[in-house]
Amino acid sequence: MSYSLYLCRFVGGQPAPMDEPAIRDVLAPVTVGGMPPTGLPDSWELQAGDGGGSEVYGDALGLTFNRFSTGQILDRVAELARRTGAAVLPLGCPAILTSDADRRHLPESLRAEAVVVAPEALTGLAVQLLISPQPEPRRRPALPSFPYHPNPVATGSVTPYDGPCACCGQERGWVYTGPVYATDAPDSGICPHCIAFGTAAERWDATFTEGVEGAVPPDVLTTILRRTPGFLARRSPTWLTHCGDGAEFLGSLDKDGRPTAYLFRCRVCATSLSSADST
Numbered sequence: 001m002s003y004s005l006y007l008c009r010f011v012g013g014q015p016a017p018m019d020e021p022a023i024r025d026v027l028a029p030v031t032v033g034g035m036p037p038t039g040l041p042d043s044w045e046l047q048a049g050d051g052g053g054s055e056v057y058g059d060a061l062g063l064t065f066n067r068f069s070t071g072q073i074l075d076r077v078a079e080l081a082r083r084t085g086a087a088v089l090p091l092g093c094p095a096i097l098t099s100d101a102d103r104r105h106l107p108e109s110l111r112a113e114a115v116v117v118a119p120e121a122l123t124g125l126a127v128q129l130l131i132s133p134q135p136e137p138r139r140r141p142a143l144p145s146f147p148y149h150p151n152p153v154a155t156g157s158v159t160p161y162d163g164p165c166a167c168c169g170q171e172r173g174w175v176y177t178g179p180v181y182a183t184d185a186p187d188s189g190i191c192p193h194c195i196a197f198g199t200a201a202e203r204w205d206a207t208f209t210e211g212v213e214g215a216v217p218p219d220v221l222t223t224i225l226r227r228t229p230g231f232l233a234r235r236s237p238t239w240l241t242h243c244g245d246g247a248e249f250l251g252s253l254d255k256d257g258r259p260t261a262y263l264f265r266c267r268v269c270a271t272s273l274s275s276a277d278s279t
């Protein structure tokens with residue numbers, strides 16, 4: 001967040017006077033002690049109805065707003081820019097203009113980067129958004145693949161997480177949020193990799209699903225119980241199977257925010273299967 005900005009109108013690369021009555025009009029209602037009968041004070045304090053404030057100094061050739069608050073103060077700054085055609089120059093950010101035609105009037109060093117916001121859209125919030133540092137969206141690494149639970153992020157069993165895994169200690173960008181069945185395993189904090197590789201299951205003799213319905217080969221059973229993210233249910237549901245293989249879990253059907261059935265699909269014949277969450 002920048003805490004200082006400069007408001008200046010440029011003509012031919014040089015500061016040109018802003019309309020002084022407009023400055024008085026716009027800033028008088030938030031000027032502590034009010035405006036003098038004519039002209040502008042050398043420096044003055046602003047205090048807005050929402051509690052925000054700013055120090056102002058300068059004159060019609062350029063006003064500096066120091067330690068300004070967002071909210072109503074920034075709304076006044078935006079209004080002043082709209083009424084006077086001045087550029088908003090936040091410290092360390094590109095200049096904000098209300099017309100692309102003003103770009104050629106800027107000092108050359110500011111021209112290329114300047115941002116144009118139509119006057120009707122130039123509000124205090126627009127200024128705030130332009131000067132707030134935008135957090136870089138963190139790119140998360142790919143998840144290991146789970147043949148029986150193809151999209152554990154969509155089902156809510158794995159969520160983004162910025163912290164170390166309780167098992168491997170690495171920051172994988174993801175954490176498992178489903179059930180862990182083991183006597184002394186942590187309830188949370190296991191990364192999906194430690195589930196996929198079987199390390200969490202081995203370390204704590206844990207499973208992530210309580211049971212499998214139907215007969216499947218032992219390696220399928222092991223994969224579903226010990227190497228596949230489980231899912232939270234009101235009653236511990238069993239993993240469904242079909243055509244001699246475990247089915248893939250797709251998610252739950254909710255009614256009024258409460259899961260009513262768990263959906264699976266056969267990996268062999270693609271038949272949809274569901275187990276009701278009856279209470």
Ligand SMILES: [Zn+2]
Binds near residue numbers: 167168170190193
């Ligand atoms: Zn891990």
Ligand SMILES: [Zn+2]
Binds near residue numbers: 242243266269270271
């Ligand atoms: Zn099938």
